[in-house]
Amino acid sequence: MEREQRTDRLDGDEVRVCTGNSEVLPKTEIQEGKGGNYLAVPAPFTMPTNLPAKVRPRPRVLIVGAGFGGLSAARKLGKHEVDVLVLDRRNYHGFWPLIYEVATSGLEPESIAYPVRAILHKYRCVSFHMAEVCAIDFERKLVLTDTTPVSYDYLILAAGSTNNYFGNDILAANTFSLKDIDDAESLRNHVLTSFEYAVRENNPMHRSRMLTFVIVGGGPTGVELAGAFAELIRHVLHKDYPMLDVTEARVLLVEAAPSLLGTFSPSLQYHAQRQLEKMGVEVRLNTAVAAVDDGIVTFKDGTQIASKTVVWAAGVRAAHLAEVLGLKLERGFRIPVEPTLTLPGRPEVLVIGDMAHLRRGKSSQPYPMVATVAIQQGKCAAHNIMAQMRFKPMKPFRYFDKGKMATIGRRAAVVDAFGVHLSGFVAWVVWLFIHLMSLVGFRNRMVVLINWAYNYLTYDRGVRLITGKHHGSDWFMREVQRTLLVHQAQAGGAEKRPQ
Numbered sequence: 001m002e003r004e005q006r007t008d009r010l011d012g013d014e015v016r017v018c019t020g021n022s023e024v025l026p027k028t029e030i031q032e033g034k035g036g037n038y039l040a041v042p043a044p045f046t047m048p049t050n051l052p053a054k055v056r057p058r059p060r061v062l063i064v065g066a067g068f069g070g071l072s073a074a075r076k077l078g079k080h081e082v083d084v085l086v087l088d089r090r091n092y093h094g095f096w097p098l099i100y101e102v103a104t105s106g107l108e109p110e111s112i113a114y115p116v117r118a119i120l121h122k123y124r125c126v127s128f129h130m131a132e133v134c135a136i137d138f139e140r141k142l143v144l145t146d147t148t149p150v151s152y153d154y155l156i157l158a159a160g161s162t163n164n165y166f167g168n169d170i171l172a173a174n175t176f177s178l179k180d181i182d183d184a185e186s187l188r189n190h191v192l193t194s195f196e197y198a199v200r201e202n203n204p205m206h207r208s209r210m211l212t213f214v215i216v217g218g219g220p221t222g223v224e225l226a227g228a229f230a231e232l233i234r235h236v237l238h239k240d241y242p243m244l245d246v247t248e249a250r251v252l253l254v255e256a257a258p259s260l261l262g263t264f265s266p267s268l269q270y271h272a273q274r275q276l277e278k279m280g281v282e283v284r285l286n287t288a289v290a291a292v293d294d295g296i297v298t299f300k301d302g303t304q305i306a307s308k309t310v311v312w313a314a315g316v317r318a319a320h321l322a323e324v325l326g327l328k329l330e331r332g333f334r335i336p337v338e339p340t341l342t343l344p345g346r347p348e349v350l351v352i353g354d355m356a357h358l359r360r361g362k363s364s365q366p367y368p369m370v371a372t373v374a375i376q377q378g379k380c381a382a383h384n385i386m387a388q389m390r391f392k393p394m395k396p397f398r399y400f401d402k403g404k405m406a407t408i409g410r411r412a413a414v415v416d417a418f419g420v421h422l423s424g425f426v427a428w429v430v431w432l433f434i435h436l437m438s439l440v441g442f443r444n445r446m447v448v449l450i451n452w453a454y455n456y457l458t459y460d461r462g463v464r465l466i467t468g469k470h471h472g473s474d475w476f477m478r479e480v481q482r483t484l485l486v487h488q489a490q491a492g493g494a495e496k497r498p499q
């Protein structure tokens with residue numbers, strides 16, 4: 001977007017005003033970047049306050065993270081008289097609830113992601129930079145990135161979450177995760193490559209290890225992934241590999257708690273488990289993983305299972321950025337915030353979504369790490385920033401709980417919302433509709449709808465591609481890399497970190 005620029009002279013100091021993305025700095029503190037952007041150098045800088053209204057800069061709100069929370073805040077702020085800059089290390093917004101479909105060949109990666117610039121271009125005062133935030137200088141109101149430092153008047157931290165391995169680096173090195181598109185593609189490539197290798201493997205023990213898929217964590221992600229893998233194997237891969245006895249392939253869903261889907265009603269938990277078992281998934285409850293090493297999963301009760309594919313869906317923690325900010329952290333590395341979502345003692349900094357730790361009412365539990373919380377907190381943060389600018393009181397965050405849902409497979413899902421418990425076909429239709437409507441972009445909705453219809457009618461999946469130039473050597477290199485990582489972690493001793 002073209003930014004209108006003008007130069008004004010005030011009290012002898014030249015200032016440059018870029019309207020639409022206002023950056024007003026004394027001339028000495030401006031330098032022109034490669035792309036013609038004005039970069040704030042990390043020097044102490046105070047915003048002039050006694051300027052006439054027509055040249056007074058508009059406050060700049062900086063949003064870190066273009067996920068569910070960050071985008072929701074940006075959209076709301078985009079309707080007001082502020083300049084908003086969104087930073088994200090990726091140039092796309094990912095719709096993570098459907099990422100398991102990418103891992104199981106159901107959807108193309110592009111259909112669950114959308115370019116952030118395309119989402120934001122209709123808001124004149126909102127811009128986007130692709131940059132990874134490395135640190136924040138709260139005193140100087142400066143965000144340090146892998147490219148340029150950026151100044152702010154108000155800051156929203158919405159960098160989301162990452163996997164929690166509870167300080168066990170070996171688990172991180174030896175398991176697959178499902179947190180972004182790269183993870184999903186890597187898992188899909190690995191599973192399909194396992195079948196390619198298994199088909200020419202004569203040793204039944206090695207073949208069984210290649211065809212055993214263990215998913216750790218019986219929450220919605222684990223349940224959805226287990227169901228989708230079972231269907232991929234039963235409906236699709238058995239046709240692709242007629243020379244292979246696909247009944248040799250096993251999908252195990254392992255959960256440390258006594259039930260799957262811990263936050264759902266007991267009847268839905270039972271239904272989900274029965275449904276998965278009918279689809280051939282082996283569900284192991286009260287089973288915690290102690291170690292994953294060299295293709296062997298060891299459980300805390302001492303039993304073991306051989307598997308080349310272990311997916312970690314058992315723990316989530318705030319994004320790594322939370323750890324480097326020098327703030328006191330709560331369980332899961334989440335940042336404690338006031339009910340207004342502001343940092344204690346720093347009302348200009350707000351933290352939302354998976355990063356934020358805010359107790360739910362009088363409960364000792366924080367709000368769950370789900371998209372609906374992040375979206376609603378994004379709106380609340382935007383409201384509270386505008387309230388501060390207008391010298392009005394901020395409002396505490398109130399969550400409107402829209403319920404929860406998980407799909408298990410074809411014509412099977414569970415929905416727990418407003419005291420109503422649905423399962424089976426009706427729940428599945430509700431799940432399909434809500435996920436379709438929540439996707440960003442008309443094109444993506446159409447592509448997903450067509451894919452789902454195709455998959456449903458043909459029992460087929462179109463995206464069974466093993467991508468990457470030398471996937472055979474990739475497989476080998478990954479094995480070597482993993483072994484090295486394990487040895488390094490063992491040699492250094494896994495660092496003990498808080499949960």
Ligand SMILES: Cc1cc2nc3c(=O)[nH]c(=O)nc-3n(C[C@H](O)[C@H](O)[C@H](O)COP(=O)(O)OP(=O)(O)OC[C@H]3O[C@@H](n4cnc5c(N)ncnc54)[C@H](O)[C@@H]3O)c2cc1C
Pocket residue numbers: 064065066067068069070087088089090092093094096097098099100131132133134158159160161178179220221319321352353354355369370371372374
């Ligand atoms: C596999 C999976 C399935 C899920 N299914 C559901 C579901 O069905 N329903 C549901 O409600 N929730 C679901 N969730 C949870 C939901 O996706 C999260 O709660 C939600 O995304 C949190 O929103 P957020 O804005 O806090 O973070 P995110 O949406 O994760 O966005 C964070 C953004 O910050 C960026 N970022 C991180 N660190 C930096 C940095 N240092 N510098 C710059 N940018 C950075 C990331 O690139 C990302 O774009 C699922 C999550 C996963 C992983």
